[in-house]
Amino acid sequence: MAARVRALETILTEKGLVDPKAIDAIVETYETKVGPRNGARVVAKAWVDPEFNAWLKRDATAAIGSLSYSGRQGEHMQAVFNTDETHNLVVCTLCSCYPWSVLGLPPVWYKSPPYRSRAVIDPRGVLAEFDLVLPEATSIRVWDSTAELRYLVIPLRPEGTDGWNEEQLAELVTRDSMIGTGLARVPEVA
Amino acid sequence: MSLRDLIAYSQGLGDGIDAPVFAEPWQAEAFAMVLALHEQGLFGWDEWAQALSAELKRPGALDDGSDYYQCWVAALESLIAAKNVTNSTDIDHLAAAWQRAAHATPHGQPIRLENDPERS
Known part of the structure; x- marks a missing residue:
């Protein structure tokens, strides 16, 4: 394949x-600069900054772009917010569309046929594979990414984080929580 | 591999925040070429998604997604062939030349196409 x-x-x-040279620069960017840390900062900012939160809901492409994480592909972003009633889950049934600018490149399972085919028809079953069991009362909304529109899940802010700053909060945000196959980490009780 | 195995594999790489991005360098190059060509305006993302999807849906595609970047390269080839940039025969010939050049290059030295013994 290399040849x-x-x-x-x-x-x-x-x-x-x-x-x-441009190819090398792109590789370098994706290997070192672009990744889920970007998304974690977006989530943490949304948790502490109501104005940014509202902007993110209204126009995620611009709000994320304001942090200089704009996609070089010019794709549009939509942030979907988890609530106590609704949990959001992102998939790309067609191929593997993914919000590169904020999450980097997708994990191996995201690209796999079982995830792509099952996420829509059996989201609860898929989440169980991730050991994520949600209350029966929580509805699960599945978002199917496209080439033009990609989704970032804003997980619920964990309890026990009052007074935390953005940096501390970002550490609780996992990649999977921004795809919807996980939740943000709960802080360890000291 | 089942979905559960793939998840376990991913989780073995940590929480995903610092997971390695590409398994092999050629995957990174193939990925970057598609981005570069899109920036050049050779194709739109919808076209790319269709081409990639067609390769991923081909019978024989592996269930664990381990051939994802093979599909990525195949999609790239089909798309640039459709755009009359090149064709698979030219790619075959040049790939064979790179292969020969790699064999002819002593270990530790950069592989150059000039090292292909059959190069005319």
Whole structure:
């Protein structure tokens, strides 16, 4: 596979369609700079800053862009907020559309056929695979990502975090909690 | 692998915050090329999603998604062929040349296409 990818890069470079330096820069960005830490900061800010929270609800693309996490793909973002009544779960049934700018690249299970096919028809069953069992009364809303619109789940703020600052809160936000296959970590009682 | 196994594998990499992004360098290159070509305006994301989806749905696609980046490369090839940028025969030839160059290059030195012994 490596030789084939090299061949593609050679052809595309010769045709002036890609610049190897730009390729290196993109790889570097995704390996070191873009990842779920970005999303965790968005979530933490939404928890402490009501104005940002409202902006995120209204226009997630702009609100996230204000933190310089705008997608280079120009895709639109929608933030979906968990409540006590509704839990949100994100999938891409078609392929693997994912909010790269805030979550980096998707984990292996997100791309797998069982997750993509089961999340919509049996979300509760899928969440159980993640050892996430929600109260029967909580409804689960499944969001199917597309090439144009990608979703970021804003998990519920854990109890016992009153007075915490953004940085501390961001540490509680896991990648899975922003996809909806997990919850934010509960702080350990000291 | 079942979904549960895949989840266990993912969780073994930590909470996902600092998980490794690519398993092998070629995956990173293939990923970046698609982004670069999209920025060039060669195709839109909807076109890309369709091409990738077609490869992922092909019979024989593995249930654990481990061939995801193989599908990614196949989608890239089909899309650039559709755009008349190149064709699979040219890619085959050049890939074989890179393969030969890799074999002919002493370990530890950078592989260059010039090292292909059959290069004319």
